[in-house]
Amino acid sequence: xxRRNASLHPGSRTKDVAAPVLLMLLILAAWEALVRIFAVPxxxxxxxxxxxxxxxxxRAMIFGHLQVTLFEIVAGYLLACVVxxxxxxxxxxxxxxxxxxxxxxxxxxxxxVIAIAPILVIWFGYNDVPRIIxxxxxxxxxxxxxxxxGLESLESELINFFxxxxxxxxxxxxxxxxxxxxxxxxxxxxxxxxxxxxxxxISEWVxxxxxxxxxxxxxxxxxxxxxxxxxxxxxxxxxxxxFAFIGLLQRFFMPWxxxxxxxxxxxxxxxxxAATMRAKQIGTSAR
Amino acid sequence: MAQAxxxxxxxxxxxAGNGQxxxxxxxxVDLTLEPNDxxxxxxxxxxxxxxxxxxxxxxxxxxxxAVALDGGSIVGRPGCVAYMMQRDLLLPWRTVLExxxxxxxxxxxxxxxxxxxxxxxxxxxxxxxxxxxxxxxxSGGMRQRAALLRTILCERSVILLDEPLGALDALxxxxxxxxxxxxxxxxxxxxxxxxxxxxEAVYLSDRVYVASPRPMxxxxxxPIELPRDRGRDVTxxxxxxxxxRQVLALLHAPERARSAAA
Ligand SMILES: Nc1ncnc2c1ncn2[C@@H]1O[C@H](COP(=O)(O)OP(=O)(O)OP(=O)(O)O)[C@@H](O)[C@H]1O
Ligand SMILES: [Mg+2]
Numbered sequence: 001x002x003r004r005n006a007s008l009h010p011g012s013r014t015k016d017v018a019a020p021v022l023l024m025l026l027i028l029a030a031w032e033a034l035v036r037i038f039a040v041p042x043x044x045x046x047x048x049x050x051x052x053x054x055x056x057x058x059r060a061m062i063f064g065h066l067q068v069t070l071f072e073i074v075a076g077y078l079l080a081c082v083v084x085x086x087x088x089x090x091x092x093x094x095x096x097x098x099x100x101x102x103x104x105x106x107x108x109x110x111x112x113v114i115a116i117a118p119i120l121v122i123w124f125g126y127n128d129v130p131r132i133i134x135x136x137x138x139x140x141x142x143x144x145x146x147x148x149x150g151l152e153s154l155e156s157e158l159i160n161f162f163x164x165x166x167x168x169x170x171x172x173x174x175x176x177x178x179x180x181x182x183x184x185x186x187x188x189x190x191x192x193x194x195x196x197x198x199x200x201x202i203s204e205w206v207x208x209x210x211x212x213x214x215x216x217x218x219x220x221x222x223x224x225x226x227x228x229x230x231x232x233x234x235x236x237x238x239x240x241x242x243f244a245f246i247g248l249l250q251r252f253f254m255p256w257x258x259x260x261x262x263x264x265x266x267x268x269x270x271x272x273x274a275a276t277m278r279a280k281q282i283g284t285s286a287r
Numbered sequence: 288m289a290q291a292x293x294x295x296x297x298x299x300x301x302x303a304g305n306g307q308x309x310x311x312x313x314x315x316v317d318l319t320l321e322p323n324d325x326x327x328x329x330x331x332x333x334x335x336x337x338x339x340x341x342x343x344x345x346x347x348x349x350x351x352x353a354v355a356l357d358g359g360s361i362v363g364r365p366g367c368v369a370y371m372m373q374r375d376l377l378l379p380w381r382t383v384l385e386x387x388x389x390x391x392x393x394x395x396x397x398x399x400x401x402x403x404x405x406x407x408x409x410x411x412x413x414x415x416x417x418x419x420x421x422x423x424x425x426s427g428g429m430r431q432r433a434a435l436l437r438t439i440l441c442e443r444s445v446i447l448l449d450e451p452l453g454a455l456d457a458l459x460x461x462x463x464x465x466x467x468x469x470x471x472x473x474x475x476x477x478x479x480x481x482x483x484x485x486x487e488a489v490y491l492s493d494r495v496y497v498a499s500p501r502p503m504x505x506x507x508x509x510p511i512e513l514p515r516d517r518g519r520d521v522t523x524x525x526x527x528x529x530x531x532r533q534v535l536a537l538l539h540a541p542e543r544a545r546s547a548a549a
Pocket of ligand 2: 336337338373449
């Protein structure tokens with residue numbers, strides 16, 4: 001809970017970033033060396049330098065497709081958040097809903113999403129909608145589970161305490177359940193970022209005509225392995241940035257764990273004489 | 288201010304058991320509090336003290352009996368008295384200032400006013416300079432004082448304190464006793480204090496109610512005939528020792544009765 005956990009919540013940036021970057025560089029160097037030493041053909045395993053070259057050479061094409069995929073990722077992710085949040089609130093507040101709908105949701109998770117992609121295309125046509133739905137389908141389940149876990153993580157003592165202050169249901173939800181759920185909510189939101197990237201990519205394998213997933217499917221058929229890897233690297237980078245962005249949001253919304261951002265530190269002073277008066281009155285004004 | 292009078296009569300509280308007959312936590316309790324009283328309730332662990340507070344606070348419905356504030360029943364009506372629970376229950380995501388003003392905030396009172404009032408009282412509660420700190424950065428004693436300030440700021444004439452100093456070491460406790468007494472005199476509230484500590488009960492109270500083991504009854508009432516403005520030295524007087532002896536005798540009465548029967 002405290003700010004002291006530097007390893008869990010990176011505080012000393014340079015040190016925490018240096019190690020993984022160094023490891024990454026080491027792996028890439030080994031990869032480059034092995035590919036060159038054993039003269040592995042590019043269509044089997046391209047060297048990192050070739051992948052980077054591909055990204056640079058094909059940048060116009062790759063970033064054109066990336067825009068399509070990025071839209072699906074964000075739209076699908078937001079859809080998953082809204083649906084997951086709605087479902088989790090219903091599950092937490094209604095026993096009937098939990099008994100009736102939760103098993104269905106779990107069962108739905110066992111269906112390989114890609115199998116229903118063609119059906120979604122039949123229903124919604126050749127546009128973004130089926131792909132956004134698939135992205136959301138892949139991402140929403142762990143989201144819902146962690147939302148529910150978070151909203152239920154409350155001790156009954158705290159609810160009793162709020163009741164003793166005559167709090168109403170909405171106040172208990174907004175001022176108690178929701179803030180108490182934030183750690184779990186953000187854990188779910190983070191897991192869902194990577195799932196949304198995967199979901200958007202595979203959604204383009206069926207009935208799509210653009211997007212990095214579509215491009216990768218095309219390139220795989222044409223054994224353009226270097227460009228497949230180029231797309232993969234771009235997608236991976238998107239995943240990392242998305243994940244890091246949610247991490248930033250978390251730091252912003254949970255200052256009691258991560259400390260207050262500098263620009264938000266707000267010294268509060270109250271000195272009006274009226275307040276002193278009230279403080280004196282308070283002894284004699286209780287109901 | 289409406290100095291309130293609290294009447295509890297013939298209270299009986301039972302926890303519903305799974306299938307079988309429930310557990311009777313409170314068999315029969317009568318209790319009357321005059322305005323500005325400071326009374327303690329002392330009794331063995333698990334005898335039903337917190338249960339009694341939950342009923343007074345309107346969180347739990349008794350099987351039978353009456354709880355009345357100024358003659359009006361407050362059974363099942365939360366929000367009529369201020370209640371500091373056994374644990375401090377500070378919300379980790381709120382600063383000290385945001386925690387202590389929770390009562391007025393939930394009651395829909397103007398937040399700015401509550402905050403200003405709180406700011407002027409922080410010093411009295413030894414929390415000056417910590418208004419923007421999160422509870423994780425407070426010591427145990429500071430947490431308890433913050434919880435107490437939050438309870439005071441609810442502006443109720445009756446305050447229930449369930450072992451407010453339970454988590455503290457002896458040294459901190461002793462200093463908190465004098466402070467608590469000062470707070471009660473200053474703010475003129477009616478306070479009921481649950482404690483396990485006979486010294487604490489005698490030192491702080493006008494009367495000590497001694498509870499029997501579960502199911503709870505009032506085994507006896509010890510009026511404390513010490514001056515209202517008492518310093519720490521009073522604990523060394525023979526009168527204090529005599530009061531403490533009476534409390535202990537009542538506390539251990541059931542054991543003696545049992546060993547006498549055997
Ligand atoms: N929710 C509950 N369901 C069933 N029984 C309960 C429940 N809460 C308390 N009890 C029982 O009621 C009795 C009184 O509990 P209570 O919490 O009031 O004790 P207490 O006097 O406050 O104890 P302590 O001094 O240890 O805090 C206990 O024996 C306990 O087993
Ligand atoms: Mg208790």
